[in-house]
Amino acid sequence: MTGHDNLLPRDMVAIGVPVPGGPDALVPERRPVPIPGADEVLIQVAAAGVNRPDVMQRMGKYPPPPGASDIPGLEVSGTIVAAGQGADMLVGQRVCALLPGGGYAEYAVAAAALCLPVPDDYDIVEAAALPETLFTVWTNLFERAYAVEGDTVLVHGGTSGIATMAISLCRLFDITIIVTCGTDEKCEAARGWGATHAINYRTQDFVKEVKRITGGRGCQAVLDMVGGDYVPRNIECLADDGRHVSIATLGGPKADIFLPALMARRLTLTGSTLRPRSVAFKGLVADELMRTAWAFVEDGRLRPAMDQRFALSDAAKAHARMDAGEHFGKIVLIP
Structure with a gap:
């Protein structure tokens, strides 16, 4: 030494x-x-x-x-x-x-x-x-979900360390980012940090809001740390050929997925732990x-x-x- x-x-x-x-x-x-x-x-x-x-x-x-x-x-x-x-x-x-x-x-x-x-x-x-959030967001949103300039992505937990890092990187790489938060105050804080859109998941249906924001097309990627019953709803938010990346299961480790929709729309489900x-x-x-x-x-x-x-x-x-x-x-x- x-x-x-x-x-x-x-x-x-x-x-x-x-x-x-x-x-x-x-x-x-x-x-x-x-x-x-x-x-x-x-x-x-x-x-x-x-x-x-x-x-x-x-x-x-x-x-x-x-x-x-x-x-x-x-x-x-x-x-x-x-x-x-x-x-x-x-x-x-x-x-x-x-x-x-x-x-x-x-x-x-x-x-x-x-x-x-x-x-x-x-x-x-x-x-x-x-380091932790930068490595995590980079490997999952940019490498596993292939987010690129012009994409729209959905990230939950909009005021967390992960989401605020995702907002910063998306802003720098010209990616539209939609986040979900539990209060109007948190939504306002997320938008103040640079989120393109923030949805209060307690008062709004985030699936309907994502569809509205994207003109019905859906988003190219979802970064999800909730799991559980969020997964099928996240899938509804995805555009054809969209990518869903799981990085935590704060809402539960199991999800019900309708596989024919996955196949018909060529969706990718992946995940990782760092x-x-x-x-x-x-x-x-x-x-x-x-x-x-x-x-x-x-x-x-x-x-x-x-x-x-x-x-x-x-x-x-x-x-x-x-x-x-x-x-x-x-x-x-x-x-």
């Missing part, structure tokens, strides 16, 4: 989950500072993003993949302070990184391939809110983001929607805010 080895503390504050449960299950603990292996780096964490998978892990419903840290946290920003063999050229750089776990801590290990450079004039705390994918796959995504989207980060046009910032020791309060569903965009923890 190279870097500031002799200056690093032996242990650190991290957030553990001794017993799964509600937000109070998140408990500050002393943990050893992790040691980066080959092609890995150690990041002194400036901020860690809070994401829905962290909530599922806290509840005992989403265990970390084999070999990953049991500390929650899938994205961080900060400065590389040490490196394993093959990654020593990165020491001293400001980065944000996608992790399989371990982000809710003062130090975190990341694969060097999954570190993206943070421009000098970019808020390092905001940078922590980029966390268990290999470093090699995620590294290819990182390379693609550097080529296609990172210029927008460098010129300041791609920023995450930021909600509240909490101290790392207040992780329970951060999760309580996410559980309440009142947040707009990303919640972050600051060691």
Whole structure:
């Protein structure tokens, strides 16, 4: 390992989950500072993003993949302070990184391939809110659903971290985006962030509204984190040859689908989860983001929607805010 080895503390504050449960299950603990292996780096964490998978892990419903840290946290920003063999050229750089776990801590290990450079004039705390949603939206909406300039897409959970990132990217790539939200205030906030259209799913039938907005044609893609009875309704929203991508099942893991309609209209149903994918796959995504989207980060046009910032020791309060569903965009923890 190279870097500031002799200056690093032996242990650190991290957030553990001794017993799964509600937000109070998140408990500050002393943990050893992790040691980066080959092609890995150690990041002194400036901020860690809070994401829905962290909530599922806290509840005992989403265990970390084999070999990953049991500390929650899938994205961080900060400065590389040490490196394993093959990654020593990165020491001293400001980065944000996608992790399989371990982000809710003062130090975190990341694969060097999954570190993206943070421009000098970019808020390092905001940078922590980029990787998880950027990788997720890019791989699902742009790679799996093939969204391109001129398309119309439907994304649920319009004020979530995922949807606000989708809005930002669609705006940059000239894609019309329709989102659904649970209140008029959230719809207004989503439109203020850049959504082309926002539908209040409690007071409006989103299927009818999508049909109205698209002149009866439907949309080219749906990014869905609800599942359950939303899936057949999402399918109704699709144009012929449309693509439906599932990334979570907050509304239930099973759906009733009328297969003849799928065949007649040549629809595609697909889905993915990011966390268990290999470093090699995620590294290819990182390379693609550097080529296609990172210029927008460098010129300041791609920023995450930021909600509240909490101290790392207040992780329970951060999760309580996410559980309440009142947040707009990303919640972050600051060691």
